[in-house]
Amino acid sequence: MRKVYLTSTEEEAVETLGRRVRAARLRRNLSQEDLAERAGVTRKTIAALEAGEAGVSVGVLAKALYILGYPDRLAGLLETDPIGEDLETGRKRAGRSEGVAPF
Numbered sequence: 001m002r003k004v005y006l007t008s009t010e011e012e013a014v015e016t017l018g019r020r021v022r023a024a025r026l027r028r029n030l031s032q033e034d035l036a037e038r039a040g041v042t043r044k045t046i047a048a049l050e051a052g053e054a055g056v057s058v059g060v061l062a063k064a065l066y067i068l069g070y071p072d073r074l075a076g077l078l079e080t081d082p083i084g085e086d087l088e089t090g091r092k093r094a095g096r097s098e099g100v101a102p103f
Contacts, residue, residue, distance in 0.1 A: 015052030021061075022050040024068045039063040 025035050025046075032046045039046070041060055049056045049064060058074070065073050 011052070011054070014054055017061075018050045018052035021064055021068070024070070025050075025064075028068060030068075035064060035067060038067045 025032070032043045032050070036043045036046045039060065040063070045056060045060055046064070049060060062074050065071065
């Protein structure tokens with residue numbers, strides 16, 4: 001598998017997400033240990049998520065968001081896909097409707 005590197009803008013977005021998860025956890029008076037136990041992961045994994053480390057899985061993020069009371073946040077990211085819809089429309093116009101376009 002090819003390694004993917006983040007641009008500085010993408011790194012900032014991941015770090016911002018981590019800070020928001022941390023703030024939500026603290027507002028609920030949960031420790032990293034509490035959140036980790038409820039999510040079934042280690043405290044180090046929660047610390048990595050909050051630090052904005054890119055290696056944390058989407059599954060861990062989804063569990064954390066659910067526990068913190070944001071169960072639909074990830075699904076909301078993909079509610080609309082204007083780029084994908086434009087690509088699909090372009091293929092149909094060209095007579096090539098092979099299905100869903102890859103990201």
